[in-house]
């Protein structure tokens with residue numbers, strides 16, 4: 001799947017394209033498929049989210065899983081501080 | 092009161108004006124009037140990066156010197172705007188990892204109230220100037236190097252000619268033969284020296300780490316102190332003119348010096364320096380005198396050397412973490428930010444507040460940041476050492492491991508940094524856990540870890556260096572041996588094929604085991620490595 005991600009302009013939070021807007025939860029990410037380019041262009045213009053980029057990923061039983069470890073870390077928070085980032089809220 | 096430079100109206104006005112300007116820029120960005128392409132260079136000029144989880148703010152700590160009030164402010168910012176901690180870096184700065192854009196102007200305004208800012212902590216300009224963490228108190232220095240670092244700071248702040256250099260530019264100033272600031276690995280390295288009773292600078296240029304590490308060669312043996320700025324200007328001009336702007340990876344001055352050769356580079360600098368003479372660019376002597384006055388030695392009390400070592404835990408800390416002071420009866424104490432299993436360089440807001448209080452009570456209100464991501468209380472009366480240690484110990488701030496195996500430098504790596512290939516911090520944690528039980532036996536051992544080729548974690552200069560690489564999407568680690576950032580400076584060499592995250596910990600242990608079985612009397616790891624060479628280590632690792 002093609003996942004779109006960036007950082008919220010105001011807070012800097014990592015966000016994921018959920019089909020309608022931007023979610024802080026990787027679990028909400030949807031396959032942007034062929035529309036990825038169009039969504040990115042539209043969202044850049046809207047100026048709410050920074051540095052949007054597209055990544056490869058796969059849908060798993062636990063939800064969307066980015067191919068690269070960098071985005072998996074972004075999806076949870078620092079691996080050395082489980083008390084921080086979105087991973088701390090999820091549980 | 093801390094012995095340090097105090098802003099005059101001119102300094103304060105500059106910093107306040109920049110805060111107001113950035114407040115306006117941020118408001119325009121948040122309102123959607125600026126695009127990210129337009130705003131990014133503006134935020135970077137104020138130290139605001141976008142990193143893995145949020146915005147990251149890098150605050151400059153000029154030559155690593157902080158007052159208690161400044162340290163309290165760093166704690167306040169951590170608590171009020173971040174997640175209760177900060178990360179002290181190898182560039183003697185502090186970074187906050189969870190900053191929100193809307194708060195950034197307020198943070199900069201708060202910093203300005205204690206004469207701090209984040210200007211020139213990013214971009215292709217002259218960055219924060221680093222120095223010896225024991226400046227002003229080291230028994231072996233010819234002079235306190237900080238007034239000269241401060242003069243360079245003033246000269247390089249908003250210097251219009253050097254705001255768009257080919258690449259970033261880092262200067263270190265020291266004043267002793269022992270190099271505690273990795274001076275030779277800076278774009279310009281300055282060692283203050285005395286010659287025939289006159290003060291001057293031994294001037295190096297073209298050092299650096301990153302993807303092409305270089306040890307800076309000497310450009311001039313002796314630059315008289317009242318030519319320091321003009322000579323620096325000449326070096327920068329040559330770099331600004333000939334530095335490779337066409338290729339980011341060849342743009343640092345180290346590449347220029349290397350490609351030209353030091354003799355040709357020196358000739359260019361000499362010619363430029365000649366041409367500049369009629370311009371009379373050197374600041375008036377009075378300005379240097381004004382700055383020097385701020386660094387006049389504080390009022391030390393008469394005291395004798397010696398203190399009670401009957402508590403064995405204290406004795407171990409004192410033996411490991413103290414540095415001789417130039418004034419009898421005093422010592423400089425390193426506060427290790429490397430608890431075993433902790434995150435190298437991180438300090439919580441509460442710890443920062445405590446350290447600020449301890450500085451006020453025990454260290455004439457001064458704190459220093461070291462390039463090894465530790466802190467120093469430079470002016471502690473030996474009679475107070477035991478009380479100080481007890482308070483540090485109570486707050487988890489008394490690891491007795493300075494320059495030992497668990498005193499590891501590690502960059503933020505893939506846990507925080509968007510340029511990373513691999514995580515650094517967990518490797519440091521596992522290594523510290525593995526080696527801490529034997530570290531007293533191992534003696535002086537400097538392990539340095541970077542999460543990518545940019546080398547923020549100084550892996551090229553580690554006795555043992557580790558570099559994280561991306562092996563088809565999997566974290567992998569190269570092992571390097573034989574580096575040093577000290578006066579016996581050298582660049583570490585790669586042992587061979589890399590290791591996975593568990594393998595690298597075993598590999599380091601293989602190396603330290605071999606050292607223990609091969610070392611001769613009094614040899615540090617580095618000495619044994621230099622005597623034996625790479626071969627036996629390779630053999631032990633790859634057989």
Ligand code: HEM
Nearest residue numbers: 180181182299300301302343502503507508510545546547
């Ligand atoms: C997390 C965000 C960071 C980013 C994006 C970043 C970026 C970079 C880059 C791109 C370079 C290579 C420059 C070149 O070779 O031309 C570099 C070098 C360096 N950085 Fe960082 N860095 C970060 C954090 C740090 C930290 C936390 C420290 C201190 C622990 C640090 C200290 C250094 C040092 C000492 C060097 C190598 C010295 C040299 O420039 O030759 N950086 N950094």
Ligand code: SF4
Nearest residue numbers: 502508511542543547
């Ligand atoms: S060395 Fe690489 S991974 Fe580590 S902080 Fe620097 S840029 Fe990031």
